[in-house]
Amino acid sequence: MKLQAAIDRVSLEEAKKIAHDLDGIVDIIEFGTSIIKDYGLETLKTQDIKLEKSKLLLDLKTNDEGKYEFEKGFETAADILTVMGGSSKDTIEQTYAVTQAVNKDILIDLIETTDDKIDQVSDCKNAIFGLHHSKDSGKNFDAVASVAQFAQKHPDIKKIAVAGGINIDQAKKIAQQGIATTIIVGGQIAGASDPVKAAKEFMEVIQ
């Protein structure tokens, strides 16, 4: 299982520092939507954000204009971009096509996405499907149960990421469960007083 550490709501300098500190410690480093909307892709293109060992995910959260946003996004050092599962099927298909063409990765963010829409786009075989509990909806998220339920409903989907206030106990349980392929951890790593130490603790429990 892979560990993705998300960095959000900090200055670009701080985000870059955390990212470089975590490079090689976690599998994927995410620059969250807040970093993109605060600083913009044009700025990110000019910054030293390329990672040596970890993959870089930009949480673009595309809702429309899929081709434009993904082409722009992949002009940065990003290896993985995200599209909203709640966007139109056409948008998801456009972003998937751009991603396949450049041989990179896409995560479909399933916040509030209906099962019907998931079924409509489940033929995007190389996409990562991201189970994602809205941050704004508080802490009532049972990640383990959500992953089990998702896998039962959508048995053909193999790449599953899960996000939403995941702590070290939940990470351990998700790893033991053996369904999800990536866990995404936000504040528990990037917001820790020692992000590298926190990341190593998460890596340990998911092995």
Add this chain to the structure above:
Amino acid sequence: MKLQAAIDRVSLEEAKKIAHDLDGIVDIIEFGTSIIKDYGLETLKTQDIKLEKSKLLLDLKTNDEGKYEFEKGFETAADILTVMGGSSKDTIEQTYAVTQAVNKDILIDLIETTDDKIDQVSDCKNAIFGLHHSKDSGKNFDAVASVAQFAQKHPDIKKIAVAGGINIDQAKKIAQQGIATTIIVGGQIAGASDPVKAAKEFMEVIQ
């Protein structure tokens, strides 16, 4: 009825030029999502984007972290910000609360939003509900029929904007229909060889 002119997929310099040219000609000038994701709110805060007469809308398309994004967004010269109807009810309520607190405006973008979700947030009485056909889904959008259908399903919603490839004929018909309170026009104005002339033609048919 108000006219909102959306500016997208151009450089920030070009966007600013079009915005200042259209200031006072149209009611609302929109900096589209592409401008925000390309340049970022931190940059937009430092730029001369304040308008003298027209209102400024930033098409933030918030999906999560509603409070953070709207507080950041309103640090710019924006009068109106947008949230996705497909985000969680909590996100929409957070963004609505921030907007009310600063006495500004919010547009809920209804791309792919279910009727059930619209009903859940229809008590956001001061929100503008934006009927929005995904750009990526092509041209099969009957704006007039969509507005009529929406008003029938949601009779309590009074502020209705409509967007999606609207040309001058459709604008005229929507004005005659008398339901929508704002029409949003993109490329037909901002992409015209003479945006001011195009905007004036739209203003004329919607009076």
